[in-house]
Amino acid sequence: MTEGWLERRCLKVLQNEDTPLYLFALAAEEVDLIASVARIGRDEAGKLIGYQRPEKKKHVKQIQDYLDSADVLFPNGLILALPPEVRFKSSRGPTTSDGLVVAGTLEIPVSQGDDGPRPAWIVDGQQRSLALSRTKNRRLPVPVAGFVANNLEIQREQFLRVNTVQPLPANLVTELLPEITRVPSGRLPTRKLPSALVDMLNQDPGSPFAGIVKRASSTDEAKKAAIVTDTGLVEALKESLESPSGVLFPYRNIATGTTDTEGIRDVLITYWTAVRNTFPKAWGLPPTKSRLMGGVGIRAMGRLMERVMAHVDVNSPTALADAEKELRIIEGSCFWTEGVWPELGLPWDELQNTPRHISALSNYLARAYVTNRAALK
Incomplete structure (x- = not known):
């Protein structure tokens, strides 16, 4: 040497x-x-x-x-x-x-x-x-x-x-993906944009999720305040971006590979701020005290976003108020912190972050929204 x-x-x-x-x-x-x-x-x-x-x-x-x-x-x-x-x-x-x-x-x-x-x-x-x-x-x-x-x-x-043989933690993968240009697997590109959007929601001061999303890079101090697991939020955004019926789908130009991220930001912050304002007692609590903040609540409300935001013009100065008006339609049908979910027959704290419960809650909220909205006319 x-x-x-x-x-x-x-x-x-x-x-x-x-x-x-x-x-x-x-x-x-x-x-x-x-x-x-x-x-x-x-x-x-x-x-x-x-x-x-x-x-x-x-x-x-x-x-x-x-x-x-x-x-x-x-x-x-x-x-x-x-x-x-x-x-x-x-x-x-x-x-x-x-x-x-x-x-x-x-x-x-x-x-x-x-x-x-x-x-x-x-x-x-x-x-x-x-x-x-x-x-x-x-x-x-x-x-x-x-x-x-x-x-x-x-x-x-x-x-x-x-690290493909022994899979990495999902939240570590989704946080790293936006930082690389070439994605190593054909299954992963769809996770890249949603993860970048979760970063935005966690760091944007105007976002209701600011500082409360738990990411792999979160410090021990930051994790104390972080109550939302990023993987559930990533999956919710991924669904909306990939489905042709998703409210975020039109913001992607498949032919050119470009994305209107500002437009997506407006939709997400408007909708989730309206969710926070509609359920203030359930927002900001750990999932053990509020299922709204758990994976099952985030995923189900993410699917409801498709229906709610179809009736909201995000470019209107009354966009937030309009979104809140739409969400009040299902306000009385939700039991995030106490009570029993009708039709599901489940106490609020028995809802789990499983495909079965996510699907059941999503369908229930969609039916309640469509039925209650029709009754108002």
Whole structure:
């Protein structure tokens, strides 16, 4: 190891020219020397930073106990995002390449001092890396796959790709998706826009959801005030965006791939502010005290939005008052915090966030709205 650099024998895998992939080994104590974990969170401006989930202490301890034992076999490697400053030197001779890989030496910059910034980021294997940093077996060789990517977007994309076998928490996935341009799975693009809209609702001071949506990046302090799980809200918005009958569907231009996000913002804030104003005693309480704020309430009221907002002109100065007028039609039919839901035969606190109860409550609210509205004419 030269001063400021770590040298390791390496294989350069020839997958593509734009993103070199290197296979090499590090001693357990060297992982912490060159790589950090990019914990998910938000900066002071509210911008998403990082992508990794929190440490699982029990899992890390189990790995460490094994690493501290005798006769360790540890084939589970790490995936690192390496800085562009790394230097690869191919070995001399005619047999250094077989057409798939090139043998050589990789030079990686080393952090100067314990508090210095580390040049690489751990994309996969954060729990293993923590155990490696604490093991007594300091010189244990650890297999590493590294790719050069100083771009956080590429790191996030690879992070989502390598975690498809053991699924990531849904709220972590949905929060990361708006931050990447290329979505790694054909099943995920539809979640990207709804998650971005949930971000907007959680951060917009004019939103009734401001500061009360629980996201993967929420700090421990923020989680104390967060009462709405983001996955339920994401699913509610996704339904409205995807269904041709959804009130948000017309705001997407499928041909051009553009979206009128300002128009969607107006619809969402108008409707959900009207919901808050119509049910003030049920709004802002944890789901254990108000089913309106739980997944079943958010999903059912999200479906009711399609009917209510069809009668509201969001560009009108009376839009909020008009939405409140429409919601008062079902006000007396709702039992968010006490009582028994008629037709459903369920006490308010027995409603659960299950497909069956979401469907039953949605249908009940739709019938009550249509029937009561017709009776008013």
